[in-house]
Amino acid sequence: xxxxxxxxxxxxQLIADVQPVRPLWSPRTRLALWLALQTLTLGVAVExxxxxxxxxxxxxxxxxxxxxxxxxxxxxxxxxxxxxAVPGMASGRLAVTVLLLLGSAAxxxxxxxxxxxxxxxxxxxxxxAVCVICxxxxxxxxxxxxxxxxxxxxxxxxxxxxxxxxxxxxxxxxAAVRIACPIDEALHLLTWHAMPVALGAALSGVxxxxxxxxxxEA
Amino acid sequence: MADAQRGNAEAYRALLDDIxxxxxxxxxxxxxxSQDVGDLYQETFLALHRSRHTYEAPRPVEPWLFxxxxxxxxxxxxxxxxxxxREVLVGVLPEEAMAEGGYAxxxxxxxxxxxxxxHREAIELVKLEGLSTEAAAARVGxxxxxxxxxxxxxxxxxxxxxxx
Numbered sequence: 001x002x003x004x005x006x007x008x009x010x011x012x013q014l015i016a017d018v019q020p021v022r023p024l025w026s027p028r029t030r031l032a033l034w035l036a037l038q039t040l041t042l043g044v045a046v047e048x049x050x051x052x053x054x055x056x057x058x059x060x061x062x063x064x065x066x067x068x069x070x071x072x073x074x075x076x077x078x079x080x081x082x083x084x085a086v087p088g089m090a091s092g093r094l095a096v097t098v099l100l101l102l103g104s105a106a107x108x109x110x111x112x113x114x115x116x117x118x119x120x121x122x123x124x125x126x127x128x129a130v131c132v133i134c135x136x137x138x139x140x141x142x143x144x145x146x147x148x149x150x151x152x153x154x155x156x157x158x159x160x161x162x163x164x165x166x167x168x169x170x171x172x173x174x175a176a177v178r179i180a181c182p183i184d185e186a187l188h189l190l191t192w193h194a195m196p197v198a199l200g201a202a203l204s205g206v207x208x209x210x211x212x213x214x215x216x217e218a
Numbered sequence: 219m220a221d222a223q224r225g226n227a228e229a230y231r232a233l234l235d236d237i238x239x240x241x242x243x244x245x246x247x248x249x250x251x252s253q254d255v256g257d258l259y260q261e262t263f264l265a266l267h268r269s270r271h272t273y274e275a276p277r278p279v280e281p282w283l284f285x286x287x288x289x290x291x292x293x294x295x296x297x298x299x300x301x302x303x304r305e306v307l308v309g310v311l312p313e314e315a316m317a318e319g320g321y322a323x324x325x326x327x328x329x330x331x332x333x334x335x336x337h338r339e340a341i342e343l344v345k346l347e348g349l350s351t352e353a354a355a356a357r358v359g360x361x362x363x364x365x366x367x368x369x370x371x372x373x374x375x376x377x378x379x380x381x382x
Contacts, residue, residue: 003238004256011234014267020225021271086272087289088281088359154269156289 027082027089030149034078037145038172041138042071042179049180063184066109067175073102074171078146081164085153085212099164103171107194113186128192131181135173135196143169143204147212155212162208166201173197219282220275234263237283244284247346248291250327254298262290281359288339295331329379337372344369 024030046054057063076099080091118124146165155161174197178189221229241262245255265286273282330338336358343354344365355365 003242004259006256006260007238010260010263011231011238014234014263015227015231017267018222018225018227018230021223023220023223023274024272026274086274086282087269088277088283088285089274090285092359154272154286156285 024086024153027079027086030082031075031079034082034142034146034149034168035075037142038074041142041172042176045138045176045180051180051182053182054179062109062112063178066106067178069102069106069109070171070175070178073099073106074168074175076102077164077171078168081146081150081161081168082153084157084161084164085150085155087154087156090156099167103167106171107190110189110194111186113184113189115187116185118187124188127183128188131177131183131188131192132196134177134180135170135193136200138173138176139169139200142172147204147207151212155208158212159205159209162212163201163205165208166204167197169204170197170200219270219273219279223270223273223275233279237279240280241283241287243347244287245291247342249294250323254294258290258294261294262287265290278356280357284357299331325380326376329376332379333372333375337368337375340365340368341372341376345373 051057076095080095080099083089083091143166146169147162150161150165174193177193181193183189219233222233238259242255242259245258245262246252249255249258266283269286273279330342333341339358340354343349343357344351347354349357351362351366351369354369355362358365360368
């Protein structure tokens, strides 16, 4: 197969511009570093949490499954985001399907928590607002770090990578707040823990489409 | 590629010269217009140059390169679809389009456009580029068995779409 007549000129231009570049660390290494940061986040949640009965809860299978599903889904979302930032390494449908199943499992587990009648709407919103602020606070730094990490690569599907980065940071934050928050009511957890994750991930997708698409200028 | 990342101009030239013909085949199999192929060739080389830090040695270069090329082609096809959706094509010369089996190529390109991306990719690699099932599977990162199934389904769908 012949190359076009412009090949020689094009190659000469690219070679004139060739400078040493620092290769991206492998997705596995960057994931390990990011998970180390997230371990700190969870540690802070355990240390600063308002829950007095954490020891008892750590012996409850439902609680452990909820937190476990959030953490594993968060780690998977981060892996999908980091792999998606390297051309030719994007995760297949299986990884995305497992991620969605884990997220759904976490929501299903949360809905198994007892449903308590809301006595005061104001109290429901006020306590919920604290959880939303905590989730956003816990997610802010890990999201920024992950977003910068994937931006250093070259995501081919910027909105999807953005959604995955947001999902990863917010799921870990939701796990941290689940550990710290003393309220074990299904409605509270679904409204103030799960909803911010879904909305935040969607916003992260918008941010991804805006700031992760490096190919626009290519 | 690892040498090119370290700034070795000779290694970079050798790599670009080496991948040029293969990239050309990849683009020609996907883009019917030869003028567009030249533009996309240049666009792919620039994209490759800008993202050369993302190549991870010692992985094979091909999946990395063709993922970039496929992305460049997909962007081009999206742009073309948008443009065609807005334009009334009155300036096309029928003699030119019909030359050298142009009409058949156009029909085939339109039918390929309507296939799911994975099926389209399978049939393009196996039927149009003439790669072996194993080589095509390695390029898209799947097993030969899965690729054979995709190619078979794509072939059946194409026959339906082309009405034969």
